[in-house]
Amino acid sequence: MNKRWHLFELEDQNWFPHVVRQGMMDVLRFLITVLGMYKPIVPLLRQGLQQTGQRQIIDLCAGAGGGILQVWQELEKQSGQPVQVTVTDKFPNVAAYSYLQAQSNGAIDYAEQSVDATAVPAELKGFRTVFSAFHHFKPAMAQAILQDAVRQNQGIGVFEGASKKWHELLLVWLVFPWVILLITPFIRPFTWSRLFFTYVLPLIPLGVVWDGTVSILRMYTPEHLQAMVQKLNAPHYTWQIGRAKHWSGTGVLYLIGYPL
Known part of the structure; x- marks a missing residue:
């Protein structure tokens, strides 16, 4: 499935209810954490931090911060050094970010203002x-995210927790709805709105199934990313592109770049 279809995702639409968008992001954060989806890329991210001498991560397009708590924990465990994280998004989910801040004893902070990933404040x-979000952007915008990192001489890592395989679509259609119904009462921070939009008016599970389907169809392949990098004006950068194997058999797509 190498072709990319840029269909519309509900969470990208300005008219889509923010409370439902937040509920969908909370579901994804919970699933990503429980499955340990991004654990395989931690050594690669750690290497990028070492090469750039950084202990500060700026997480762009964070949604509800899916996976970043676990990634932060693994980074500190593997490196033996403290790592600070600032989560940002165009539509900040402040309730989720406050929860992550509390869970990390302040090591994960957040920006309350809207942050554009193509023009990150200096x-x-x-x-x-960028975790689970690069596919939201059309090629020109996606390349602009990479170019902005290069322009400001910052390292960047792009990660997608799927392989763009047909069997993943079947999982989204046949398994995800039932899983969401089971896990929703256990998602924190607790909100009544999440229960309402799951069990009474099921916009959250319907939204996750639709956006999950479109996300897989939108996803870039390593070949797409390689072509994108070649168009950047970044002769002083080194790039790594590939798939890291997850225990489930899914390949976690990654692109990591930093100045030499």
């Missing part, structure tokens, strides 16, 4: 990460 300096 004061937000650190190794940039």
Whole structure:
């Protein structure tokens, strides 16, 4: 499935209810953490931090911060050094970020203001990460995210927790709805709105199934990313592109770049 279809995702639409968008992001954060989806890329991210001398991560397009708590924990465990994280998004999920801040004893902070990943404020300096969100952007915008990191001489890591395989679509259609119904009462921080939009008016599971399907169809392949990098004006950068194997058999797509 090498072709990319840029269909629309509900969470990208300005008219889509913010409370439902937040609920969908909370579901994904919970699933990503329980499955340990991004554990395989921690050694690669650690290497990028070492090469750039950074202990600060700027997490872009964070949604509800899916996976960043576990990634931060693994980074500190493997490196034996403290790592600070600032999560940002165009539509900040402050309730989720406050929860992550509390869970990390303040090591994970957040920006309350909207942050554009193609024009990150200069004061937000650190190794940039994009988890489960790069597919939201059309090629020109995706390349602009990479180019902005290069322009500001910051390292960047892009990670997608799927392989763009047909069997993943079947999982989204046949398994995800039932899983969401089972896990929703256990998602923290607890909100009544999440229960309402799951069990009474099931916009959250329907939204996750639709956006999950479109996400897989939108996803870039390593070949797409390689072509994108070649168009960048970044002769002083080194790039790593590939798939890291997850225990489930899914390949976690990664692109990591930093100045030499």
